[in-house]
Amino acid sequence: MLTRALIVVLAILNVGVALWWMLRGDPAPVPPAAPTGVAQLQLLDTPGAPAPAATVPAAPSAEPAAATTALADATPEPPKPAATTAEPAAPTAPNPAPPAVAVAPAVGRPTETPPAPTPSAPLQCISLGPFADRDTAMAAQGKAGELVQRSRLREVPKPGASSTYRVMMPAAASREEAQATVKRIAAAGISDYYIMAQGEDANAIALGQYRNRAGAERRLAALSAAGFSARLVGGSEGAEQWWVDAALADKASPSAARQRSGAAQQRSLECAGLR
Structure with a gap:
């Protein structure tokens, strides 16, 4: 008996579900979603248009026909939609470029070698x-x-010219006097000297022989600075x-x-x- 009762209950439930699906009607269509980033057209309210009438509560069942006629007369005409212009979307400002950052050269990275200077002519x-x-x-x-x-x-x-220049000090009265002069010359730091032993220049002191006049004159200047009087001997004009x-x-x-x-x-x- 219990099994039969359950079968009857399930049959009734199935019939009820089938009737509900048949009588519920088609579902209201869902409006498609507006695409992202696109401006939408919106209707602006027309100035001076009467506001829609408020919902009038149902009158008592005593005068249903009069209430229906009053509602029909009170319903205003729907306002004509005003021509509206879709506001263009504001242009997106470009992203500012990031500030330049000075990058220090990495340690160990070879640096650029400056160009070598142009060598001058020899x-x-x-x-x-x-x-x-x-x-x-x-x-x-x-x-x-x-x-x-x-x-x-x-x-x-x-x-072809063989003229030479000699720097000499005059002959002394004796050999001893010449040797005393030589000692003073050596004490002054002057070298390259000797005492003439014979001839007409005996006891004279020779202080150098030169192939050009400039060298002989430099020797004379050095002796004069040291306090000795010498003379230039030899040479010929135009040699x-x-x-x-x-x-x-x-x-x-x-x-x-x-x-x-x-x-x-x-x-x-x-x-x-x-x-």
Whole structure:
């Protein structure tokens, strides 16, 4: 009996569920969702339009027809939709670029090597001459001007000339007097001397022999500064000649320096001897 009762109850429940599905009607359609980021069209309220009537409660059952007619007359016409313009979406401002950040070079990373400076042209040195005397050589040195960086005068004997210059002190009255003078010369720090033993220059003191006049004159100046009186012996007029040794300036040519100075010749020269 219990089993039959359960079967009857289940049958009734199934019939009830079937009737509910048949009588519930179709579900109201769900409006599609508006896409994201797109402006929607909205209706604006028309100024001066009457507000919709409030819901009138149902009248008592005594006058149902009159209430229905009053509601129909009181319903206003739906307002015409005003033409509206969809507001365009505000343009999205671009993201500002991040500020530049100075990055320190990593330790151990090789840095860029600066370009090597352009090497200058090698120094070129020449000798200009020959000149007959020192004054002429000095004048030529001044005429060269900006074509040379530095220069000096050099005296050399003429080819084939054998004249020499000697620096001597006059002969003393005796050998003992000459030896006493030599001791004073040595005490002054001067070397390269000897006493002439014979001839017309006996007991004279020789203080050096030179191939050019410039060297002999430097020796005379050193002796004079030490308090000794000496003289220049030998040599002949015109037995020497003078040259101008010079280092050329940048972009200066040897021929231009020779023409500017008035020299008859130009010779190559090692720059090491000019420093």
